[in-house]
Amino acid sequence: MANNILDKNVKIGLEIHCQLTNLNTKLFCGCSADYRVKPSNTHLCPVCLGIPGSLPVGNKDAVKDAILVALALESKIMSKLFFFRKNYFYPDMPKNFQISQYDKAGGVPIAIGGHVTIQTDNHEKKIEIIRIQLEEDPAKLLHQGSIDVSSYTLIDYNRAGIALLEIVTEPCLKSPKEARIFLQKLRSILEHLGVSDGKLEGAMRCDANISRIGGDRVEIKNISSFKEVERALTFEIVRQKSLFSRGIKVKMETRHWDDVRRLTISLRTKESEQDYRYFPELDLVPITISKEEIDKLRRKMPELPDSRRQRFIEVYKLPAYDAGVLTDSKALGDFFEECAKIYPYAKKVSNWIMTDLQRWLHEKNVEISKSRITPQALVSMIRLIDSGIISGKIAKRILPELIMTGKSPEEIVEEKQLLRISSRHEIEKLADKVLENNPQAVKDALVDEKTVHYLVGQLMKLSKGRADPQLSNVIMKEKLKNYLEK
Numbered sequence: 001m002a003n004n005i006l007d008k009n010v011k012i013g014l015e016i017h018c019q020l021t022n023l024n025t026k027l028f029c030g031c032s033a034d035y036r037v038k039p040s041n042t043h044l045c046p047v048c049l050g051i052p053g054s055l056p057v058g059n060k061d062a063v064k065d066a067i068l069v070a071l072a073l074e075s076k077i078m079s080k081l082f083f084f085r086k087n088y089f090y091p092d093m094p095k096n097f098q099i100s101q102y103d104k105a106g107g108v109p110i111a112i113g114g115h116v117t118i119q120t121d122n123h124e125k126k127i128e129i130i131r132i133q134l135e136e137d138p139a140k141l142l143h144q145g146s147i148d149v150s151s152y153t154l155i156d157y158n159r160a161g162i163a164l165l166e167i168v169t170e171p172c173l174k175s176p177k178e179a180r181i182f183l184q185k186l187r188s189i190l191e192h193l194g195v196s197d198g199k200l201e202g203a204m205r206c207d208a209n210i211s212r213i214g215g216d217r218v219e220i221k222n223i224s225s226f227k228e229v230e231r232a233l234t235f236e237i238v239r240q241k242s243l244f245s246r247g248i249k250v251k252m253e254t255r256h257w258d259d260v261r262r263l264t265i266s267l268r269t270k271e272s273e274q275d276y277r278y279f280p281e282l283d284l285v286p287i288t289i290s291k292e293e294i295d296k297l298r299r300k301m302p303e304l305p306d307s308r309r310q311r312f313i314e315v316y317k318l319p320a321y322d323a324g325v326l327t328d329s330k331a332l333g334d335f336f337e338e339c340a341k342i343y344p345y346a347k348k349v350s351n352w353i354m355t356d357l358q359r360w361l362h363e364k365n366v367e368i369s370k371s372r373i374t375p376q377a378l379v380s381m382i383r384l385i386d387s388g389i390i391s392g393k394i395a396k397r398i399l400p401e402l403i404m405t406g407k408s409p410e411e412i413v414e415e416k417q418l419l420r421i422s423s424r425h426e427i428e429k430l431a432d433k434v435l436e437n438n439p440q441a442v443k444d445a446l447v448d449e450k451t452v453h454y455l456v457g458q459l460m461k462l463s464k465g466r467a468d469p470q471l472s473n474v475i476m477k478e479k480l481k482n483y484l485e486k
Helices: 060-072 176-193 226-245 291-299 305-316 320-326 330-342 346-364 375-386 392-405 409-415 424-437 439-447 451-462 469-485
Strands: 010-019 084-087 097-100 115-120 123-136 140-143 153-156 163-169 204-212 218-223 253-258 263-269
Touching (some): 176 204, 176 226, 176 330, 218 226, 226 253, 305 330, 320 346, 330 346, 330 375, 439 451
Antiparallel strands (some): 123 163, 253 263
């Protein structure tokens, strides 16, 4: 199924839920926010469980992080911050309400408006933001198999109360591909700000709202990766088109994305705002956000992806495409810059990172920040190629081991005896063996020069890629010339 599907009748809006992963505690209590890989239901207290009589206290650092995000997205920051209760009964919400924000009935989110500029199909597009709001994360539900056939549901309340930033876009996205590109850009911005690590499990989740002209809006809940957002939207466009073609009206509902079967499943009729019975959270006083505080945080703003991309183009003379790929991830950009500090040929570093390094990281399913390769190791490997000690082909062979073992390239080359063979005597012996084993190819090479390449290839294969290719080519031609003269 094509994932770049473009339908002028489609409108897509996203609600992105980003955990503020740099915080030590939850949004309204002192429980540790470091809940991953911890025993279930151990990071709890009366506040995050909603025990009667317990009172929430706002996390000041969460407000500062939210302001930083608003500044980065060029949103308008409100002078007062109010919290509301969003009431709904669901197992993942221990209080039976979520402390969130509301942009009606006198309520305001922390920021409104703003945009993210993305690059797609050789043109720029601004994805408009409706609002940014702070809220607490619900608990995590665990199902046996798919949600629609599971015989039970387990609940881990460790996640309940984690500080969450909800970023809501206008329904201005026109394709699943645009949605994925936008989410990648947003994650890069949050990583560069240092407020959220979107690569952590569950740290960045997305609800996608999609509709076609003539049908109601459908919400797809809690999609956990950019690739799955693209797939879910693609499936839903096709499903809604199919209903429309059969004269069936698409109804407003909430659906679940099953990433195993790759289809959406109906969960419930979509709630309206009235169903949530929003009202102010009286246990939390309004928070005043001063212009002085905003200006102070503005002065501390780190370099963001767009500025970094431009700097990579100007300082390192990289093509725009390379700079865009390298700044798509803060960790990748940091790795490149560390390499560039100790090696003067930035484009050569960029080529290795964007091709073989990225490919092996993907194949090993490891992020560059979690891999064991260092910038020093990659540069050492490139220097070995520059000095003729190893070939590019050998470098490609040792790169996976650099990623997984953390050894130096010199260690691996020595252990596996991968040094380049540049001795004329050694290559001549290999050439004689190739000529002896391929008599027909020798006859062909005497009348067709192209067959020489085949024989050189056989020599390289025999040497396991270690023979100097230029010297091998020269020696093979000399040997064939001697055959002619006999």
